[in-house]
Amino acid sequence: MSRPPKQVHLAAHFPGVNNTTVWSDPKAGSQIEFSSFAHLAGTAERAKFDFLFLAEGLRLREQNGRIYDLDVVGRPDTFTVLAALAAVTEHLGLAGTINSTFNEPYEVARQFASLDHLSGGRAAWNVVTSWDAFTGENFRRGGFLPQDQRYQRARAFLHATWQLFDSWRGDEIAADKESGLFLADPRAGTFQYRDAHFDIAGQFDVPRSPQGRPVIFQAGDSDEGREFAASAADAIFSRHGTLTAGQAFYADVKGRLGRHGRTPDQLLILPAATFVLADTDSDAAELAHQVRLQQVSGATAIAFLEQLWNRDLSGYDPDGPIPDVDPVAGEHTIARGRASVRMYRDPVATAREWRAKAEAENLSIRELIIAVTGRQSFIGSPASIAQEINELVQADAADGFILVPHITPGGLDDFADKVVPLLQERGVFRTEYEGSTLRDHLGLAPLTRAGLPRRAAS
Amino acid sequence: MASPPPLHLAVALDGAGWHPAAWREPRARPGELLSGRYWVDVISEAERGLLDFVTIEDGLSLQSARPGEPDLRRDQVRGRLDATLIAARVAPVTSAIGLVPTVIVTHTEPFHVSKAIASLDYASGGRAGVRVRVSAARHEAAHFGRRDFPALSLADRARSRAAGLVADLFDEAADYVEVVRRLWDSWQDDAEIRDVGTGRFVDVGRLHYIDFSGRWFSVKGPSITPRPPQGQPVVAALAHGSVASRLTARSADVGFVTPRDAQDVAGIVAEIRSEQRAAGRAGELVHIFGDLVVFLASDRVTAGRRKARLDALAGAAYVSDAAIFTGAAGELADLLLDWQQAGLTGFRLRPGAIPDDLEAITRLLVPELQHRGAFRRGYESPTLRGLLGLPRPASRYAVA
Numbered sequence: 001m002s003r004p005p006k007q008v009h010l011a012a013h014f015p016g017v018n019n020t021t022v023w024s025d026p027k028a029g030s031q032i033e034f035s036s037f038a039h040l041a042g043t044a045e046r047a048k049f050d051f052l053f054l055a056e057g058l059r060l061r062e063q064n065g066r067i068y069d070l071d072v073v074g075r076p077d078t079f080t081v082l083a084a085l086a087a088v089t090e091h092l093g094l095a096g097t098i099n100s101t102f103n104e105p106y107e108v109a110r111q112f113a114s115l116d117h118l119s120g121g122r123a124a125w126n127v128v129t130s131w132d133a134f135t136g137e138n139f140r141r142g143g144f145l146p147q148d149q150r151y152q153r154a155r156a157f158l159h160a161t162w163q164l165f166d167s168w169r170g171d172e173i174a175a176d177k178e179s180g181l182f183l184a185d186p187r188a189g190t191f192q193y194r195d196a197h198f199d200i201a202g203q204f205d206v207p208r209s210p211q212g213r214p215v216i217f218q219a220g221d222s223d224e225g226r227e228f229a230a231s232a233a234d235a236i237f238s239r240h241g242t243l244t245a246g247q248a249f250y251a252d253v254k255g256r257l258g259r260h261g262r263t264p265d266q267l268l269i270l271p272a273a274t275f276v277l278a279d280t281d282s283d284a285a286e287l288a289h290q291v292r293l294q295q296v297s298g299a300t301a302i303a304f305l306e307q308l309w310n311r312d313l314s315g316y317d318p319d320g321p322i323p324d325v326d327p328v329a330g331e332h333t334i335a336r337g338r339a340s341v342r343m344y345r346d347p348v349a350t351a352r353e354w355r356a357k358a359e360a361e362n363l364s365i366r367e368l369i370i371a372v373t374g375r376q377s378f379i380g381s382p383a384s385i386a387q388e389i390n391e392l393v394q395a396d397a398a399d400g401f402i403l404v405p406h407i408t409p410g411g412l413d414d415f416a417d418k419v420v421p422l423l424q425e426r427g428v429f430r431t432e433y434e435g436s437t438l439r440d441h442l443g444l445a446p447l448t449r450a451g452l453p454r455r456a457a458s
Numbered sequence: 459m460a461s462p463p464p465l466h467l468a469v470a471l472d473g474a475g476w477h478p479a480a481w482r483e484p485r486a487r488p489g490e491l492l493s494g495r496y497w498v499d500v501i502s503e504a505e506r507g508l509l510d511f512v513t514i515e516d517g518l519s520l521q522s523a524r525p526g527e528p529d530l531r532r533d534q535v536r537g538r539l540d541a542t543l544i545a546a547r548v549a550p551v552t553s554a555i556g557l558v559p560t561v562i563v564t565h566t567e568p569f570h571v572s573k574a575i576a577s578l579d580y581a582s583g584g585r586a587g588v589r590v591r592v593s594a595a596r597h598e599a600a601h602f603g604r605r606d607f608p609a610l611s612l613a614d615r616a617r618s619r620a621a622g623l624v625a626d627l628f629d630e631a632a633d634y635v636e637v638v639r640r641l642w643d644s645w646q647d648d649a650e651i652r653d654v655g656t657g658r659f660v661d662v663g664r665l666h667y668i669d670f671s672g673r674w675f676s677v678k679g680p681s682i683t684p685r686p687p688q689g690q691p692v693v694a695a696l697a698h699g700s701v702a703s704r705l706t707a708r709s710a711d712v713g714f715v716t717p718r719d720a721q722d723v724a725g726i727v728a729e730i731r732s733e734q735r736a737a738g739r740a741g742e743l744v745h746i747f748g749d750l751v752v753f754l755a756s757d758r759v760t761a762g763r764r765k766a767r768l769d770a771l772a773g774a775a776y777v778s779d780a781a782i783f784t785g786a787a788g789e790l791a792d793l794l795l796d797w798q799q800a801g802l803t804g805f806r807l808r809p810g811a812i813p814d815d816l817e818a819i820t821r822l823l824v825p826e827l828q829h830r831g832a833f834r835r836g837y838e839s840p841t842l843r844g845l846l847g848l849p850r851p852a853s854r855y856a857v858a
Contacts, residue, residue: 024654032684034550034581058569060665060680067662067680074650074660074684077570080577083546086494106518106601107566114540118494118547137678138569173537175481175488180771182481182488183537186530189520200603203528205520207492207537297657 008393008428009268009400009442010420011095012044013053015408017061017072020274020374022294022406029409031072034084039409041085044092047416048430050441051093051124052085053237053402054078058102059135061337063303064312068335070300072408079111086119093438095124095217100157101131101150102139105198108157109164112214113206121210121437126217126237129154134336149197151224156197158232162213167191169449170208212447215438230256233267234444237402241271241377246397266453268442273377273401277414281380288379291406292370301366304373307335308344308351318366322358327351377401385415386422393428465794465832466804466846468558468747469504469819471497471812472515473535476751476778478523479771480811481535483764492539494547500812501548504555507820508834510845511556513589513694513806516541518562518598526595527609533772542574542588549582556842558587558694563634564627565593565602571634572641572681579686584841587692587712590635590705592627594620621701628701633672635693635709640668642690643853644680666855688843689850697730697746698779707733711848712745712804716780720800723748727801743848745803748794749780753810754818758785761818768811780808787822795832 014037015021022028030036041052056078061068078096085094094115098108108125116123129150133143145153172188174181189204218229219237229236230253240249246269254264276291278284296304298318306313310328327347328334344350358368378385392398405411423429430441439446445453473491474481481488490496497514504512520536522529541559549557557578561571571588579586593599596607607623649664668679697706697713706713707730715730717723727746734744753768755761765784769775776782783790794805807823809815827833839845 023652023659024657032580034583038550057682059678060682067660067665069658069660069662072659073665074645075682076577076580077574077683079540079543080546080574080581083543084550084578084581087498087547087550102567103570104565104602104604110518111540111543114543117492117539118543120494137676139567139677140675142676168537173489177482177484177486177488180479180482180533182535183532186532186536188536198603200601202597202601203520204601205517205536205538206540209492299657 005390005426005428006393006399007430007443008389008423009270010047010049010429011051011053011093011270011400011402012040012049012412013055013272013402013404014040015072015405015411016055017057017075019071019295019300020404020406021072021408022291023072023408024294025407027407027410031408032074032076034081036409037081037085038088040405040412041089041092043412043416045089047412047420048433049092050400051095051122051438053126054081054096056097056099056128057337058099058130059138059337061335063306063335064314068303070297070303079115082123083115083118086115086122091122091433091436091441093122093124093215093441094119095126095215095438097126097128100127100129100154101145102135102141105157105160105164105193106200106204109161109204110206112161113165113209116209116211116214117206121439123209123211124215124217124438126219127154127158127233128219132336151220151228153197155228155232156195158216160193160198160200163191163193164204165208165213166450167204168206168208170212173207211437211439212449215442215444226253227256229253230262230267231260234439235268235270235442238269238271238398241273241392241398241401243392243395243397246271246392247395250396250398266444268399270400270402271398272404274374274404274406275378275385275415276376277380277382277385277418279381281384284380288376291376295374295406296366296370298366301369304369305365307338308347308354310334310347316365319364322355322365322368324355382418382422386419386426389419390423390426390428464834465798465827466510466745466747467824467827467833468509468511468513468556468804468806469816470513470515470749470806470808471500472808473521473538475811475815476808477768477772477776477810478534479768482771483768483811483814485813486811488535491535492537497544497548498551500816501552501555501557503813503816503820505552507824508837509555509820510804511558511585511587511692511842513558514541514544514560516560516562516591518565518593518601519595527597542578545586546578546581549578549585552582554585554837554840556585556587556692556845557582558589558692560589560591562593562598563590563631565598565604568634568637568675569641569677569681572638573683575638575691576642576681576683576686579688579691584687584843586686586688587694587842588638589694589696590631590710591696592624592631594624594627625701628705630674631695631705632709633670633674637668637670637675637677639690639693640670640854641677641679641681642686643855644668645685646853646856647685647689650684685853688841689853690843692842692846692848700729703730704733706730706744707739708737710744711846712747714747714749714806715802716749717797718781720796723797723800723802745846746801747804747806748797748802749806749808751776751778751780751782751808751810752790752815752819753782753784754787754790754815754823756786756822758789761785764814765810776810778808787818787826790823791826791830791832794827795830
């Protein structure tokens with residue numbers, strides 16, 4: 001007998017500060033007004049999505065020594081917007097990136113525990129690490145963390161917050177007016193955590209929240225990042241959304257879980273995905289090309305090229321040929337505050353590939369960048385996209401997708417109205433929320449007081 | 459005779475109210491203090507009373523009746539939520555009242571707090587403020603593990619050993635507010651240009667490094683968050699004694715003071731005004747609000763009975779750093795107008811018990827003040843700065 005189909009998980013990513021987001025379109029709205037966040041959250045909740053996701057960056061990006069001005073610039077504080085969204089949504093999970101380098105565990109724990117209380121159990125934390133002194137210039141400790149210690153610090157940070165979250169069992173508040181007993185255990189919240197990164201102790205002041213701990217996301221792609229996710233995360237925000245790459249990543253990460261005493265259902269793989277939707281597949285293909293032209297202006301193409309070449313290429317014509325000089329090797333200096341530049345592990349080899357492709361296909365710089373960067377994940381009619389998403393999930397290339405619309409804030413509206421009903425018809429996506437917490441939506445078991453997933457039969 | 463200038467009125471919210479036994483009142487909701495609904499209900503009531511703003515208390519440790527250290531008590535409210543996030547949770551479902559969460563500056567990052575309050579300003583459409591507090595408590599420092607403070611008893615605090623630490627903490631707080639304010643200004647209002655022709659989203663000439671470098675921290679900037687709707691959200695601080703009043707005089711838009719009587723008001727106000735001049739802010743509007751704990755009812759006997767009942771439950775008469783008023787709304791109106799004459803521009807009332815004393819403020823005191831022509835009959839501005847009569851400042855970095 002065949003197994004019942006897997007349920008698809010869907011989430012909405014608020015459009016970010018890279019060139020995926022098309023701000024030049026007449027439909028593009030504010031990236032900062034609260035109404036934009038409320039709009040996207042409202043659409044996601046109407047479509048019964050699992051959660052809304054907010055990214056974060058703690059310093060404005062720079063290129064060639066000045067603030068990068070070609071993409072959307074400016075974002076709000078993650079916690080504040082998520083707490084405000086709790087007021088205008090009822091079921092939607094509220095997920096955000098919070099940095100483990102330029103924060104302290106006590107404060108982050110009280111913010112996530114507070115968000116989880118204020119949202120009735122819908123908080124999630126994408127734990128990221130950074131080490132760069134560039135970002136550190138905005139914070140008390142500066143660039144204090146060596147690169148090779150960043151996962152160590154992230155792991156320690158997470159473990160410290162877990163101890164804080166778990167320092168309240170959940171039954172300490174009696175609030176008995178009659179007897180006058182408010183706090184049954186006056187030592188509730190007691191914690192102590194000490195390692196190479198932290199030495200903290202005392203009493204945590206936020207009682208246990210509905211989920212116990214926020215749902216934990218991880219986004220790192222390196223071996224160390226994958227291992228960290230396998231040991232500690234509830235979901236991975238991955239970048240491998242195609243069938244082959246997705247299946248390889250999925251198998252790799254789920255295969256690591258056993259070593260940490262975990263089972264495959266305890267970690268969801270959710271690649272980020274973009275989409276272009278139209279009535280027919282051919283309309284969508286045409287539209288997708290138009291969107292790519294919007295996403296990659298001539299100036300943006302040169303900027304991308306500079307990020308790989310690691311040198312000033314502002315003198316080149318975006319409609320002309322690829323530079324015949326090689327990238328500058330060594331430490332990346334041209335673009336700062338941008339994680340993606342680290343993806344190019346061998347810039348000289350990549351540059352050669354790009355040059356060969358441009359020569360073979362007679363592509364200008366702009367045409368090349370359009371071809372080699374960021375093609376949309378899903379392009380097609382509602383039926384085609386619904387089918388493709390479902391096939392990828394059933395083929396274990398993913399457990400679902402975090403959708404990144406390219407228009408703020410209305411870019412998800414058509415997907416919600418046209419694609420989601422088709423997934424619901426196939427019986428692979430919920431038609432109503434069944435639980436109240438984000439853990440419920442993700443199919444994760446509630447946590448025990450010790451922070452372990454509760455098992456049905458034991 | 460000309461009517462007095464309108465009073466400004468705020469309430470200070472802390473759990474079930476300021477009396478330690480407030481949670482045992484019949485209408486108290488002690489089991490809901492960690493829910494969004496509780497805070498929405500309470501702040502909506504304050505908004506029905508047309509109050510200028512609410513402050514929300516906060517701290518980086520469990521509440522304690524013993525200053526500076528844990529008390530391990532079981533009979534009082536313990537456990538709380540982050541005040542900025544409470545304010546954010548309430549912002550979209552209120553429309554006019556100012557939201558002023560408490561932030562502890564000693565252990566937190568000015569960069570994070572600046573964007574958090576800016577974001578609260580966006581979420582509330584220009585109603586955000588922040589009340590800054592320092593923490594000299596050793597056990598709170600141990601929660602962060604980055605600094606070690608000496609153990610200080612209450613008696614120590616007056617002595618010179620402690621005075622140096624406290625003065626340092628307030629100097630650090632002044633630097634902190636400076637950084638927070640510079641970050642709010644680091645984007646000019648017109649920085650976002652969305653110029654399709656040149657492909658530029660912002661004009662980088664209108665984004666500014668703040669390049670702050672001080673004894674405790676350095677911050678480069680600019681903020682990641684564009685300039686908030688009010689330009690500069692309102693900064694408030696408790697101005698208890700000389701060191702703290704200097705922070706208000708140097709850095710704040712609103713100071714909360716704790717006079718015992720009208721004569722005391724005059725002295726405190728004179729000191730802050732003098733500090734304000736010394737700080738070069740003589741021409742700026744700085745509000746000085748009197749803090750009062752109130753047990754309020756339609757008549758003095760009812761108010762007194764409730765206060766006595768609460769004291770009996772607590773096992774001791776309630777004491778506070780602020781003056782305690784127990785009585786009828788008309789008497790409180792007399793007192794407020796009297797203290798206003800002595801130099802205060804407004805009041806921050808700390809309700810003894812929620813909801814009773816809060817409702818007595820909004821439903822008895824406010825109509826009484828309106829009747830005397832001393833309080834607004836409708837919100838006259840959509841922003842908190844507007845309610846307080848503070849102009850919207852241009853960014854300090856804007857080129858004239």
